[in-house]
Amino acid sequence: MNEAQVIVVGAGPVGQSAALLLARWGVQVLVLDQRPGRGSGGSKSICQQRDVLDIWAAAGAGRVAEEGLAWTTARTYYRDRELFSWTFEREGPLPPCVNISQARTEQILDEAIAGQPLIEVRWDHEVTGLSQDGSGVTVHCGQRLLRAPYVLVCAGARAQGIRASLGVAFSGESFEDQFLICDIKADLPGWESERRFYFDPVWNPGRQVLIHPCPGGTYRIDWQIAPDFIPTDVDISRKIRQIIGDRPYELLWHSTYRFHSRIASRMRAGRVLLAGDCAHLVAPFGARGLNSGVPDAENAAWKLAFALNGWAGPGLLESYHAERHAAALENLEITSATMRFLAPRTVEERMRRRAVLEGGRMEEVDSGRFAEPFWYVDSPLTTPEPGRPFLGRPPKGALCPPAPGVILPDLPLPGGRLREFTRDGFLVLLGDMCDSSLFVQVLGKVITAPLAVRGLAEMDGTGSLAERLGAGPDEAWLIRPDSHIAAIIPHAGPESVAAAVSRALGGSPDT
Structure with a gap:
């Protein structure tokens, strides 16, 4: 047996990311992989989106962004004629995306893991089954039995046996x-x-x-x-x-x-969570594979850490399925539409594609919408605000205006980036008209989860952050540990913020 709090199955980049993020929360992690060791390979998943680079930076693997090649322009051709090109909007110090081989990414993540005493990696451990009860999960590796309170499965698309042992279908x-x-x-x-x-x-x-x-x-x-x-x-x-x-x-x-286009029927089965290709497979046009698997890992990591520490209500772990399954469904819809355009199966689809390409209309040509973070607008953890509606997907390459459920813009601040202040717990950002000391006093009595209260004006020393975010002087912004905006509350008081925090914790027992 072992003393791990979470067992991660699979030492690919999603499992590596999960282990590093869990350890960042102080969680003891055991990583199991059926292979005899890290294999060599080609480029595989190469294109890593800005928000995934941000997650890796928080996990101690910022070298992925430093070593990757930051491309900026996407050109699309029909036969020998260029139809159009587009460029990314720049946001903060991190590039919109970089290209780097998966093999090198795994090396960088391995180096970060080697420096983390809370993580142990065991190769040559094939997981043959899982069984669970009210206090934990038993992991079967042949005759070897390992146990932990929770298991996060990042074992890739071929994890049929594990999914079957959980009663999870993988249709598509x-x-x-x-x-x-x-x-x-x-x-x-x-x-x-x-x-x-x-x-x-x-x-x-x-x-x-x-x-x-x-x-x-x-x-x-x-x-x-x-x-x-x-x-x-x-x-x-x-x-x-x-x-x-x-x-x-x-x-x-x-x-x-x-x-392949496949999705697991459930991404949470009791004390077991599924992430990455084990939970969803999509065509790679748009780079929505690993760029979705790493946010799975981040979403799972902070929620498992909160559950282990007793900081959260009963709905927090279930929200992992609600949020990341919805993200997988969106990716499946987008990539399936792309594949229908790339590989039309009927005469009508082929005729339509030819007409679109010959017309050269950018908005109709589908070569794969590039990966974006999934925005938790409809999440049970998000407090909606009618005055801040989600305006839908922005044009290709553009940024999304802030709203509840949307990821916080990663704006530069003196000495760092805005999102670097969000990774240690919940963050409450207050406008100039809000009394920070009152919020600290009230929230400190009703919330046990890690939470910081900061005035927007003090964050950058110039008072311009509120303007750049579009935040009102009487507003409170509640930011989750994964940098998503959980609430934007006008005419904010400590009680309304406490209610939003409780909701974002899945119904905290301490409020």
């Missing part, structure tokens, strides 16, 4: 077309900071090609290929040459795969 569909992916090293002037997406190029007629720049003069190329096509070395060389011409290049890695 698989797409017939294959995709060939290659990592190459080459000198491609002008391509170093641009993502390029080609519909129906002459060198891959009827299908698509996606090209991403990566660090160190390397590029990741994805070709959509026929279901029965088995590419040879000659085929791969020919395909690369069709794109880069006669320039010298080095082939670093290649593989083929198919896309």
Whole structure:
């Protein structure tokens, strides 16, 4: 047996992130993986979105953002004609996204784990089943039995046995077309900071090609290929040459795969939570795989920590399923629509796609809407405010105006970033007309969870933060430990803020 408070199953980037975030809350973590050790591999999941970089920075893995290649422009082509391009809006010190190989990301996360005494990693531990009771979960690794109060499963898409032992279904569909992916090293002037997406190029007629720049003069190329096509070395060389011409290049890695769209029926089963590919699979166009799995890990980590410390009400752990399952459903809807556009299955769908591409209308061409944080507008933890409605998804690449449920803008402050002040518990931000000392006095008596109260004017020393956020002088903003806005309360008093905190804690027993 062991003394872990949480057992994390799976040492991929989602499991690694979860372990680091749990340890940040002071939780003892045991990570299990069926492999004999960290394997080598190609680029795999390469494109990491700003809000995931923010999570990794909080977990002690800020080097992902530092080492990654920050591309800024996305170009879309139809055959040999550029249809349009778009760029990200910049928000704060972190880049909108970076490209970096999954193998290097895992190395950086491993290095952070090695410096964390609260985390133990055990390789060669295949989990063959789970059983649970009112006080904990027993993890079966063959004849070995391990036990902890909670288990977080990040074991990837092939965790059929674990899902079955929990009674969790994993329904969905698989797409017939294959995709060939290659990592190459080459000198491609002008391509170093641009993502390029080609519909129906002459060198891959009827299908698509996606090209991403990566660090160190390397590029990741994805070709959509026929279901029965088995590419040879000659085929791969020919395909690369069709794109880069006669320039010298080095082939670093290649593989083929198919896309799947599947979602778990439940992401919480008692004391067991599911995260990452174990809970949802989506097509990678838009980079919504790992960029959804890491927020799963963060959402699970702070809620498990609060449950273990007795800071939360009974609804907090269930809100993990409510919030992250809704996020998975949204990603599934968006990526499935993209795949229907990329791989039309009917004559009508093919005719519509051709008409859209020939028309070149940006708003109708679907090459994958880039990953965004899921906004918990309808979460049971969010206190709605009619004066601050959620305005819907902003245009591609744009930022979302603050509202309850939306993630807090990551604005620069003296000595850091705004979100760096949100990671140690709940944060109450107050306008100039609110008496901070009164809020501290009242909230300190009714809330046991970690909570800080700060005036907006004192946060940046200039008084401009409220203006940049659009916060009123009599408002209180309640920010969750994952930087999402739980409430924006006009004419705020300590009692109304305490009620919003109680709601955000799943019904705190101490209020």
